[in-house]
Amino acid sequence: xxxxxxxxxxxxxxxxxxxxxxxxxxxxxxxxxxxxxxxxxxxxxxxxxxxxxxxxxxxxxxxxxxxxxxxxxxxxxxxxxxxxxxxxxxxxxxxxxxxxxxxxxxxxxxxxxxxxxxxxxxxxxxxxxxxxxxxxxxxxxxxxxxxxxxxxxxxxxxxxxxxxxxxxxxxxxxxxxxxxxxxxxxxxxxxxxxxxxxxxxxxxxxxxxxxxxxxxxxxxxxxxxxxxxxxxxxxxxxxxxxxxxxxxxxxxxxxxxxxxxxxxxxxxxxxxxxxxxxxxxxxxxxxxxxxxxxxxxxxxxxxxxxxxxxxxxxxxxxxxxxxxxxxxxxxxxxxxxxxxxxxxxxxxxxxxxxxxxxxxxxxxxxxxxxxxxxxxxxxxxxxxxxxxx
Amino acid sequence: xxxxxxxxxxxxxxxxxxxxxxxxxxxxxxxxxxxxxxxxxxxxxxxxxxxxxxxxxxxxxxxxxxxxxxxxxxxxxxxxxxxxxxxxxxxxxxxxxxxxxxxxxxxxxxxxxxxxxxxxxxxxxxxxxxxxxxxxxxxxxxxxxxxxxxxxxxxxxxxx
Numbered sequence: 001x002x003x004x005x006x007x008x009x010x011x012x013x014x015x016x017x018x019x020x021x022x023x024x025x026x027x028x029x030x031x032x033x034x035x036x037x038x039x040x041x042x043x044x045x046x047x048x049x050x051x052x053x054x055x056x057x058x059x060x061x062x063x064x065x066x067x068x069x070x071x072x073x074x075x076x077x078x079x080x081x082x083x084x085x086x087x088x089x090x091x092x093x094x095x096x097x098x099x100x101x102x103x104x105x106x107x108x109x110x111x112x113x114x115x116x117x118x119x120x121x122x123x124x125x126x127x128x129x130x131x132x133x134x135x136x137x138x139x140x141x142x143x144x145x146x147x148x149x150x151x152x153x154x155x156x157x158x159x160x161x162x163x164x165x166x167x168x169x170x171x172x173x174x175x176x177x178x179x180x181x182x183x184x185x186x187x188x189x190x191x192x193x194x195x196x197x198x199x200x201x202x203x204x205x206x207x208x209x210x211x212x213x214x215x216x217x218x219x220x221x222x223x224x225x226x227x228x229x230x231x232x233x234x235x236x237x238x239x240x241x242x243x244x245x246x247x248x249x250x251x252x253x254x255x256x257x258x259x260x261x262x263x264x265x266x267x268x269x270x271x272x273x274x275x276x277x278x279x280x281x282x283x284x285x286x287x288x289x290x291x292x293x294x295x296x297x298x299x300x301x302x303x304x305x306x307x308x309x310x311x312x313x314x315x316x317x318x319x320x321x322x323x324x325x326x327x328x329x330x331x332x333x334x335x336x337x338x339x340x341x342x343x344x345x346x347x348x349x350x351x352x353x354x355x356x357x358x359x360x361x362x363x364x365x366x367x368x369x370x371x372x373x374x375x376x377x378x379x380x381x382x383x384x385x386x387x388x389x
Numbered sequence: 390x391x392x393x394x395x396x397x398x399x400x401x402x403x404x405x406x407x408x409x410x411x412x413x414x415x416x417x418x419x420x421x422x423x424x425x426x427x428x429x430x431x432x433x434x435x436x437x438x439x440x441x442x443x444x445x446x447x448x449x450x451x452x453x454x455x456x457x458x459x460x461x462x463x464x465x466x467x468x469x470x471x472x473x474x475x476x477x478x479x480x481x482x483x484x485x486x487x488x489x490x491x492x493x494x495x496x497x498x499x500x501x502x503x504x505x506x507x508x509x510x511x512x513x514x515x516x517x518x519x520x521x522x523x524x525x526x527x528x529x530x531x532x533x534x535x536x537x538x539x540x541x542x543x544x545x546x547x548x549x
Contacts, residue, residue, distance in 0.1 A: 088435075103424075106422070109416070109419070110419045110420065110421050110422065111418060111419060111420055111421055112421060113421040113442070114420075114421070118441075118442050119442075129442070139421060139423065139442070140423060140424065141423070141424065141444060142424045142436075167436075170424065170436070171426055171434070171436065174424065174425070174426045174436075174444040174445060175426070175444070175445065177444040178444045178445045218445060219428070219432070221426075221428070221432070221434040222432055222433070222434075286460075286461040346461060347459075347461040347462070348461065
């Protein structure tokens with residue numbers, strides 16, 4: 001318990017009943033309950049309060065009926081559901097060049113590859129290794145044709161426009177090696193090189209060329225670009241795999257926002273965020289609300305106060321008091337304050353077809369796309385809680 | 390020039406000879422390392438540095454196909470294989486009263502003899518979630534609600 005809470009409690013205790021206009025429902029509820037006390041302090045407190053002045057006693061009686069509606073802000077919880085990046089980012093050209101340089105430098109600094117430890121002499125694996133290593137002049141496969149111990153060992157920088165440092169090409173070289181090919185294409189020793197002298201009847205495959213006994217097919221990695229990327233399908237979760245995507249819904253007024261709703265009854269922001277995700281985007285999502293604290297907030301004041309009734313929510317058991325009253329509490333609201341709760345999606349997909357808030361669409365957007373979709377005021381509140389990547 | 394009595398004396402310097410050769414720094418013994426492409430069971434890949442000369446490593450069991458790491462995946466749930474129909478015949482003969490869990494869940498293997506009462510439409514949140522799996526299983530949609538987020542996990546990882 002910190003000092004702030006204590007002093008608030010003291011104020012609440014000394015002033016008697018708190019007027020309902022000054023604070024929100026949950027704060028009033030909390031303050032009106034006396035803090036739990038130990039026996040000694042309770043006795044002391046009782047001694048102090050034994051002779052209650054009649055005026056104070058009068059103050060303690062809560063007003064039975066309030067004529068004017070309570071004045072408050074509309075308290076909203078808003079889960080910011082995000083899909084984390086699934087791929088590592090693209091490297092910059094400098095990073096690619098740097099890594100290639102470091103790998104070639106490592107060729108000169110590390111101990112030479114101990115071939116006999118891995119391939120016993122005379123085994124087929126050994127023969128295969130020797131054949132492939134001869135073509136690339138080194139043990140490594142992803143640094144191009146480079147001999148660290150040869151006369152050209154100093155020449156370890158690639159020329160402008162060389163594609164050796166590209167990660168795609170390095171993976172390609174690994175796959176070529178696994179398929180039994182050399183990392184670079186062999187010099188054609190076919191009929192085309194022999195002045196039209198037909199040996200095998202093929203222009204590229206000649207006598208000296210090694211023939212593939214069996215073709216080994218290695219499955220290639222999936223591309224970074226997916227079908228959803230090409231179609232720019234903003235409803236798909238397999239778009240922009242190296243970015244964080246955020247779930248936005250189009251509300252009744254036609255504005256794109258994070259899903260949001262009132263906090264009902266005695267539920268807290270965490271519970272409210274879970275409930276809102278289900279009520280707005282369906283239950284076909286495996287989600288996780290990351291913390292109990294909001295990651296951001298958005299305050300907005302209405303041009304004119306709105307008189308609204310607090311209805312009950314069927315998924316919030318503690319809002320049953322309002323449900324029993326049928327009409328619910330009336331409130332004059334000056335504006336709204338939305339608190340954003342960080343959430344992650346593990347599996348599943350949003351579905352607004354059965355939502356209870358009148359959302360018409362949903363989108364999974366990256367940060368810069370969120371900026372285009374939302375209003376400037378909303379963007380200034382949410383921009384700092386969205387991940388750049 | 391100060392007199393020799395005032396000059397600081399360095400006895401050690403006088404005794405020792407100056408050494409100008411470099412001391413030997415042994416090269417640290419780092420084994421040769423290769424770049425290897427790891428392919429996980431769902432097809433996602435990444436490269437890493439290793440001493441193994443194997444260019445590609447495919448894993449058969451990892452976090453991508455383990456039920457522990459994919460609790461919401463219907464595909465990885467323990468699904469009974471009954472190709473020869475022996476379990477079916479056993480159940481036809483002896484019933485499945487002993488199999489209380491299957492009775493509750495109303496598995497498809499139960500030949501539709503037991504029906505799950507869907508009438509209980511409780512308003513509580515947990516019941517809503519628990520009821521969803523049953524409804525999907527009944528209509529055979531369970532295989533259809535594959536997680537799109539998991540599927541999109543395929544793709545090539547970047548450099549290490």
